[in-house]
Amino acid sequence: MRRRLLPLLATIAALHPALRAADTPAPADMILVSGGTFRHAGSTFHDAGVTLSDFYIGRHEVTQQQWVEVMGDNPSHFKGDTLPVDSVSWYDCIEYCNRRSLREGLRPYYTIDKSTRDPGNENELDELRWTVTTHPDADGYRLPTEAEWEYAAGGGQASRGHLYSGSDTIDAVAWFWQNSGDTALTGLWSWPAVERNRGRTHPVGTKAPNELGLHDMSGNVREWCWDWIGEPARGIADPQGPARGPARVWKGGGWMGGDFCCEPAFRAAFEPHGRGNDQGFRVCRSR
Numbered sequence: 001m002r003r004r005l006l007p008l009l010a011t012i013a014a015l016h017p018a019l020r021a022a023d024t025p026a027p028a029d030m031i032l033v034s035g036g037t038f039r040h041a042g043s044t045f046h047d048a049g050v051t052l053s054d055f056y057i058g059r060h061e062v063t064q065q066q067w068v069e070v071m072g073d074n075p076s077h078f079k080g081d082t083l084p085v086d087s088v089s090w091y092d093c094i095e096y097c098n099r100r101s102l103r104e105g106l107r108p109y110y111t112i113d114k115s116t117r118d119p120g121n122e123n124e125l126d127e128l129r130w131t132v133t134t135h136p137d138a139d140g141y142r143l144p145t146e147a148e149w150e151y152a153a154g155g156g157q158a159s160r161g162h163l164y165s166g167s168d169t170i171d172a173v174a175w176f177w178q179n180s181g182d183t184a185l186t187g188l189w190s191w192p193a194v195e196r197n198r199g200r201t202h203p204v205g206t207k208a209p210n211e212l213g214l215h216d217m218s219g220n221v222r223e224w225c226w227d228w229i230g231e232p233a234r235g236i237a238d239p240q241g242p243a244r245g246p247a248r249v250w251k252g253g254g255w256m257g258g259d260f261c262c263e264p265a266f267r268a269a270f271e272p273h274g275r276g277n278d279q280g281f282r283v284c285r286s287r
Contacts, residue, residue, distance in 0.1 A: 040154030060204035077277035090272035101140030120244035153264035155211035165217035166210030174219030218262035221280030229269035254278035
């Protein structure tokens with residue numbers, strides 16, 4: 001009887017999504033985010049009828065050690081193996097995702113055509129303007145969409161509605177302009193004050209995680225997303241953002257940014273070829 005029961009249970013588990021999700025381990029240093037609708041009331045997408053499928057997202061921002069292992073160089077202004085990589089463009093991150101996928105025996109999520117200018121790129125000053133196409137059925141690494149990033153930062157289905165990613169107290173979860181330097185700053189934001197205070201990035205994972213176990217989704221470095229900046233999606237599943245635009249979305253604030261930039265719903269954008277010492281990313285994988 002036992003021999004008959006075990007194959008039956010295996011078949012049921014293979015067919016049932018909930019059981020299959022429980023039995024499938026997340027990739028190393030990544031967390032499985034269960035899909036659904038937005039529970040965080042402060043989210044851009046909360047009342048927009050947007051739903052998401054399950055996906056994996058990095059527990060931490062990509063570190064300099066991880067970058068060097070894949071790319072062979074270190075463009076970061078602030079140096080340290082456990083610091084998030086900084087000073088990377090959107091295009092740099094796309095290349096990293098493909099190279100890491102190949103390194104780990106995964107199918108690359110992107111096709112990069114450096115010889116064709118992207119017709120969707122409206123930024124005439126962009127130095128690169130590569131055409132990048134996606135393969136949704138690929139298991140390789142990729143950038144999160146804006147909706148995925150915001151959903152994960154807000155805690156997904158485990159959301160407690162915090163102001164920042166994981167807490168209502170910013171110092172508990174974020175490196176930002178007031179606490180990223182030698183001493184705590186007060187008053188209004190001032191770049192000379194941040195510079196004199198030696199503001200900088202900090203090792204990933206040294207602040208408390210959010211409800212899903214994700215670190216630094218508020219502060220440390222701003223994080224690139226896939227989307228062109230534009231009107232947020234409404235009433236669709238797994239939105240990819242507009243088909244064209246002048247700049248790509250970044251989320252999460254950074255070591256030199258204000259507290260409001262660290263709120264999950266805050267959205268801004270930067271030209272895809274742009275690099276800054278507060279600009280980094282984390283990776284996703286489709287499930």
